[in-house]
Amino acid sequence: MRIGPARIVAGCFAFLVLLSPAFAPAQALNPNERANPNEPVLKALDDLEWYLKLSDVAQVDKISYTSLPLAHNPNPTAPGAGNPLIIRAYTFIPKNLDRTRKQPLLVLAHQGIHGNVSSSELGHIMRELIGEGYSVIAPDYRGSNGYGQAFYEDIDYGGREVDDVFAARQWMLETYSFFDPQRVGAIGWSHGGFITLMEILQHPDAFACAYAGVPVSDLVLRLGYHDASYNALYSAPYHIGKTVRDDIKEYERRSPITWVSKLETPLLVHTNTNDEDVNVVEVERLIAALKAEGKKFEYKIYENAPGGHMFNRLVTDLARQSRQDVYKFLGKYLLK
Numbered sequence: 001m002r003i004g005p006a007r008i009v010a011g012c013f014a015f016l017v018l019l020s021p022a023f024a025p026a027q028a029l030n031p032n033e034r035a036n037p038n039e040p041v042l043k044a045l046d047d048l049e050w051y052l053k054l055s056d057v058a059q060v061d062k063i064s065y066t067s068l069p070l071a072h073n074p075n076p077t078a079p080g081a082g083n084p085l086i087i088r089a090y091t092f093i094p095k096n097l098d099r100t101r102k103q104p105l106l107v108l109a110h111q112g113i114h115g116n117v118s119s120s121e122l123g124h125i126m127r128e129l130i131g132e133g134y135s136v137i138a139p140d141y142r143g144s145n146g147y148g149q150a151f152y153e154d155i156d157y158g159g160r161e162v163d164d165v166f167a168a169r170q171w172m173l174e175t176y177s178f179f180d181p182q183r184v185g186a187i188g189w190s191h192g193g194f195i196t197l198m199e200i201l202q203h204p205d206a207f208a209c210a211y212a213g214v215p216v217s218d219l220v221l222r223l224g225y226h227d228a229s230y231n232a233l234y235s236a237p238y239h240i241g242k243t244v245r246d247d248i249k250e251y252e253r254r255s256p257i258t259w260v261s262k263l264e265t266p267l268l269v270h271t272n273t274n275d276e277d278v279n280v281v282e283v284e285r286l287i288a289a290l291k292a293e294g295k296k297f298e299y300k301i302y303e304n305a306p307g308g309h310m311f312n313r314l315v316t317d318l319a320r321q322s323r324q325d326v327y328k329f330l331g332k333y334l335l336k
Contacts, residue, residue: 158254
């Protein structure tokens, strides 16, 4: 394989950047640390990596659109305080797509509370989705890292971050007339699975189907089995601002399990018994709640699948087979 000059330059620069202590990645789950001011540089490098990895099979673009204003504005009377928040998103459209016909669309919510749409984590999956014939929009919703401290603290967990992802769906449908609004799917893992669940529960008519992999689903339970530093993330002043003990109802309001009675969208859920992040008990409670409501959905509980929380996002035979099951499920509703 020939390595082009752009990749060499990007690789060398990234290597030098990562060698510097000043550019060490921020610890996203520590509310007492500020977002790394150098993350925008690393984000720009990753933007280039997206083009290098997928431009042979897709039209790759990074776009900006507007979403709802800040949920918590420290200075609500300042000029522009009520302006819509600007969100960046990646769009991937297969190069061989027939634009004379209506086509399906996937909305992908990235993993990680303060994560982002990372080519190292999602590049191989995006190539698979493109190969299946899907166009994808993947937004860096509010709270994502790589855009500075202010955007990092704009987080609104289970609130307007969900609106940001829904606005990405709307942007694609408004911008490209060849997408079929009746064939839009939602997909995500971990926190992205959480957002996927919230999307279909809040907008039951907007999505034809959804996949939620190892999804966060019950914040009250989740904060009961995670440690104090994780709990502190949510009670940070720029975040929810209260502990779950101080305001259980608020944490319930932001949890998909509270809204399972609203499920109308075909749904597939995966979990893993040795998941070290989203404990299988949390997802089992979601499954039980959906069954109690008489909802039709599909699920699979993997037994001690290698990789734990990441089990079907890896490049392994089991992960590939698991993702093929996901694509088969999505295809029933989207590839007509």
